[in-house]
Amino acid sequence: MELLLGLLLGVIGVIGILLLLLLSCAIYYDLSRSKIPSGFDCPLKLRVIHCNVIMVIIVARCLELMGVCSQFAFTRFLLSFRNPRMDPSLSAKDLHFDGVPVRVYQPKTPSAGPRKGFVFFHGGAGMIGSIESYQDVCSKIAKETDSVVVSVGYRLSPEHLPPAQYKDCLAATIHLIQNAASHGVDPSKIIIGGDSAGGNYACVVAQKLVERSDLPKLRAQVLIYPNTQAMDINLPCHQQSNSMPILFRENVVYFGLKYIGKDTSLAGQVLKGSHVPDSMRLKYGKWVSPDNLPERFKARGYKQVPLAPYEPEVYRQLSELLEPDISCLFAEDSVIQKLPETLLVSCEYDIIRDDGLLYKKRLEDHGVKVSWFHVENGFHGVISLFDSGVFTFPAAVELMDSIIDFVKNL
Incomplete structure (x- = not known):
């Protein structure tokens, strides 16, 4: 039981490190490549959204290169979770x-x-x-x-x-x-x-x-x-x-x-x-x-x-x-x-x-x-x-x- 718990914690730790690296890459890419004009009124909010988009693109392209699925199939899969409630x-x-x-x-x-x-x-x-x-x-x-x-x-x-x-x-x-x-x-x-x-x-x-x-x-x-x-x-x-x-x-x-x-x-x-x-x-x-x-x-x-x-x-x-x-x-x-x-x-x-x-x-x-x-x-x-x-x-x-x-x- 202790061995299984250790393995589980190890997997969670690896996933956490990978997510941290992914987020770091997205933040670096956004700050180094993006140029938001000074007149734009919600720059921080847009950067947060952009970082999320970058992370999706990185994962999607990696999955495509590994032959798991196409980058667009993965993106569609994630978008399928966005299903707003119907107005009554x-x-x-x-x-x-x-x-x-x-x-x-x-x-x-x-x-x-x-x-x-x-x-x-x-x-x-x-x-x-x-x-x-x-x-x-x-x-x-x-x-x-x-x-x-x-x-x-x-x-x-x-x-x-x-x-x-x-x-x-x-x-x-x-x-x-x-x-x-x-x-x-x-x-x-x-x-x-x-x-x-x-x-x-x-x-x-x-x-x-x-x-x-x-x-x-x-x-x-x-x-x-x-x-x-x-x-x-x-x-x-x-x-x-x-x-x-x-x-x-x-x-x-x-x-x-x-x-x-x-x-x-x-x-x-x-x-x-x-x-x-x-x-x-x-x-x-x-x-x-x-x-x-x-x-x-x-x-x-x-x-x-x-x-x-x-x-x-x-x-x-x-x-x-x-x-x-x-x-x-x-x-x-x-x-x-x-x-x-x-x-x-x-x-x-x-x-x-x-x-x-x-x-x-x-x-x-x-x-x-x-x-x-x-x-x-x-x-x-x-x-x-x-x-x-x-x-x-x-x-x-x-x-x-x-x-x-x-x-x-x-």
Whole structure:
């Protein structure tokens, strides 16, 4: 018995030492690599969250190198423990829309008529995130706007490479449009939206639907710091928030390459822009130009960096990055001008802030009505922290309020 107790204490001691080393590495990495601007209002809180993210990434990559599981499978496993309680004022049903898993949130209170419908696509670089991990976000929107919210559990990469993600989002949206009445939804008042990668899918789905004359038009789209282009990774936001937690510039490209199932050793060429053919630079350069950004977004420092010389072999391997199904900023004018009313939410300290601002400019130039809400103390991924106890960020509350106000006033 004493031997077993000694072994147990020894194992606990080893685990404790490993955890201490892991925490030390995370703290060192955060303090040595992260640069949080002096104007940011909750630096310590963000550093604590970032240290936790770093520890997860270290363990996940070690497990992948040892052949235990993929880094994304481990991250998803940890996220599966985050399952907020259901708001008692709502009912929720897990269904399948055209084969795509969804969760439908609906207010329990009777309605005088059909409600608005909001189809939500979660973020997570197309590789993590789930219906469960975004339950608090979707519940909040459903409750505060008195809308039916459909959270879409699209397939994840790298097990299912693109375009599986946007196709699932599109299929679920079309299903709701065609079966709106059975869910108590007005088919003329359907909104789509999402954050980060989910914002990208919302852009693509809206673009795919503009030519569907057999379906009612979308009422609006809600784009929460979406990624919209993979041509230039040296915009003002990339330089100003290069080392801002929780998403660094090099991580954007690393995860982008993982998402499309390509060799991450090509990250250097993407960061320099050598994957962009001269013909595309000529055609799309006018839409990606920093000249399209308000001057205020260059105030924290910006030096224009021209794209590196074109390397055909790199483009051959990565050509899908520049297709409108991923770089939705590059859709044709005939598509852009038909898009629905839009709410664009941007965050000052977001590494892809300017992607959304450039898309906003294209929409406005083609007569699309755009409401814009800029979160001054926001950063990438902040939406998930609007109701997290001591780790709640005021910026996340502001962001959620902007979405709720927009949807209520449609």
